[in-house]
Amino acid sequence: MMRLRRPPWWALLLTVAGAALFVYLGVWQLHRADYKEALLRRYATSVSAAAQDFAGVAVRPPTDSFPRVRARGRYLLDRIYLLDNPHHDHRGGVEVFVPFAVEGETSLLLVDAGFLHPGANGTTPALPALPKEETTLQGLYVPPPPVGFEMGGNALARQTHWPKESIFLDPTELAADLGRPLFPRVLALDADPVSGYIRQHSLELSMTPARHRAYAFQWFSFALAAVAILLVLNRDKRRRSP
Known part of the structure; x- marks a missing residue:
């Protein structure tokens, strides 16, 4: 069984702060993924929605719908x-x-x-x-x-x-x-097969939900790595007497 030395206070503080930051960033990326998925669902729903008068949304369109x-x-x-x-x-x-x-x-x-x-x-x-x-x-x-x-x-x-x-x-x-x-x-x-134009519109996102989740996994991995590094650097390497 691996024995540990008490780490210096500053090393413990840095590890806890770093791991907390990485976990926060990972959770934030997961929230962004959920938001983007909801945005894509609203976009897909809008395609079949009833048309409204342009004047009602012309200058101030809703920020989270289409x-x-x-x-x-x-x-x-x-x-x-x-x-x-x-x-x-x-x-x-x-x-x-x-x-x-x-x-x-x-x-x-x-x-x-x-x-x-x-x-x-x-x-x-x-x-x-x-x-x-x-x-x-x-x-x-x-x-x-x-x-x-x-x-x-x-x-x-x-x-x-x-x-x-x-x-x-x-x-x-x-x-x-x-x-x-x-x-x-x-x-x-809207799509019109006789227009001569291909109208297969999609919502262009700066980052897809899958990519947000990949970044979340990366941040959580950093948090685990920070804890693992602290443990490895503070192993008690002295041999136990028989």
């Missing part, structure tokens, strides 16, 4: 944006975003019209037609696609003709490019 809305207005078809190579499938392509002027509103609603595979030899695909006349749209009111660091700065400002293409679509840069404010979220249109 209302299905309907909005009437007109596309700005001369101001189309292409998000290059989104995480849709392994073939790549573009996600098509079109500003939409909602009746009676100054701000523009950015509409996610759907995904298109690349054209021949990887070229930009031909864009299926969208209504020129006033129309009513329905879909989920969701956060805009995530942004990141783009080498060379604002790609939209360097392009003079539409459709404009970029690997990120920053709402602030889009608003500046359009010369009009944007609503805080994007309208992801």
Whole structure:
């Protein structure tokens, strides 16, 4: 049986503090995993929910849900944006975003019209037609696609003709490019098999529930390791007399 020496007070204090911190971080990651799973469930439920009027959630959408809305207005078809190579499938392509002027509103609603595979030899695909006349749209009111660091700065400002293409679509840069404010979220249109666009929208999370749980396991392992190190370093190595 392993015998232990009394560890120094500072070693015991550091171990307890470190293990407590690691356990706290592990529990926090588990809570984040549960929150993300609930968020994904609400997103899935929203797809089949009844559509509500856009005006009710336009400026202040609920922070933890994704209302299905309907909005009437007109596309700005001369101001189309292409998000290059989104995480849709392994073939790549573009996600098509079109500003939409909602009746009676100054701000523009950015509409996610759907995904298109690349054209021949990887070229930009031909864009299926969208209504020129006033129309009513329905879909989920969701956060805009995530942004990141783009080498060379604002790609939209360097392009003079539409459709404009970029690997990120920053709402602030889009608003500046359009010369009009944007609503805080994007309208992801309902699926329509005759539209020509692939509309298989999913909620983009910075971290999945599974990854949160993996980090939780890592933090709990650190807590066990801290205790194990304290025990190993304070073993009594003296031989017991016969």
